[in-house]
Amino acid sequence: MTGAKEEVAMQARRDHTLKVIKGAKPGVPGRASRRRVFPRQLPASMAPIEDLLERLDREPVEDPAEVDDPAEFEDPAGGDDPASVDGPPQGAGDAPAGRRRLLVGLLVAVLAATLAAAGTTGHRWYVHQATDQARQAALAAAKQASVNFVSVSAASVDRDTQRITAGATGDFKEEFVRGQSQVRTAVVENKVDSRGSVLRAGLVSGDRRRAVVLVAVDATVKNVKAPEGRLSHYRIQLDLVRDQDSGRWLVSRLQFVG
Template identity: 95%
Template sequence: MTGAKKEVAMQARRDHTLKVIKGAKPGVPGRASRRRVVPRQLPASVAPIEDLLERLDREPVEDPAEVDDPAEFEDPAAGDDPASVDGPPQGAGDAGAAKAAGDAPAGRRLLVGLLVAVLAATLAAAGTTGHRWYVHQATDQARQEALAAAKQASVNFVSVSATSVDRDTQRITAGATGDFKEEFVRGQSQVRTAVVENRVDSRGSVLRAGLVSGDRRRAVVLVAVDATVKNVKAPQGRLSHYRIQLDLVRDQDSGRWLVSRLQFVG
């Protein structure tokens, strides 16, 4: 072996581990430069060293200063983790829970709003129904009271006796109002004279009565009355039949039904 070849062989053994630095950044004052050492195992049979050095010089070599944090790289073993394959991304459950929690108050407000609307509609319907029921009941009661007052007024009008004429006429006046009361008061003295002179004794009873029309303030009633009338010409009495129509109004102060008009019909 020539001296040159020996020198090349010795140099090859010394450079079995090659140090290649490429793309190093300029050094910072006060800070040691970091270098990446890339070991390269040479094959047993090598091409000329010059060719190898030229090829290695063309390969890019990473500078440790430019390498990102290894924690940011995905771990190849993570693909085998069932949780990473089937489960949601980390934080997805918390995000869903947070969204559900955020939507919960809105959902409750909507539910409360619907309940309030339904309750208001129910109360309004109940109020309307209750008012109608009250009006119906009040009107029906007023009609029944007017019917009863008309029956009593009819009996009072045909029931007069010479022995109690003042009391009888006073009872008729107390149950009258308006035009009927004025007319009866004007002729009251004549009625008293005729009853006393003819020794009249009349007693009446209601056969039938019907409401023609009526509300809580006014009513019209028809009453069929029989009366047994005794006088100087018929001391044994004589049966008479009357049909009387009475118009009644309800007194605002006392609430009593009073006769405003009385006439014989039929």
């Protein structure tokens, strides 16, 4: 009987060879799971075998050949929360991103308003400067035209009348050209020699295209009746227009006002 029991026990030891199956760590991309088999001899008693199986199920032995860097697959915090691996919970960064977008939008709006205001201010400044320059040019042209009109000499009458015509336009030019021959005759026959100078001038109205100017002129006039010359005082109103092609201010109307 004892011999039969010993034979059964030996047969049990031969049949109960433990096969420990260890799988590759789950979750490694691109790496197929492999299993390695490690044969281990079971103790004679069945109770230790059950305890060993239970322990191995809880704590599987890892094969170092399966993992290049064990730290690469470990959770530094020691937790199993997927959020700690995959990143912050969805929507966690929405609030800062929203504030950044709002800030950028406000900056763009402020910049656009600033540029618009600067553009408007710049345009107004340009118009003001251009208008002021046009008025000053009109005033200077009116002064010169007044001097030209009262400065005529028998010795240079053709050149003097031509200078007046060159600075005229419109009705005034047409009237002066029509009476130019008569003016020349009167100047030559009376041996006129007149020289004028501007005392004062003022802009009545004006913009970049039209202007009205008053000019006070003194002129010393010599002729056959006053060979020594006499002083004459004139007040002349001139209407001027700016020629679109040349940009020059031309007299369209001239009249004595006192």
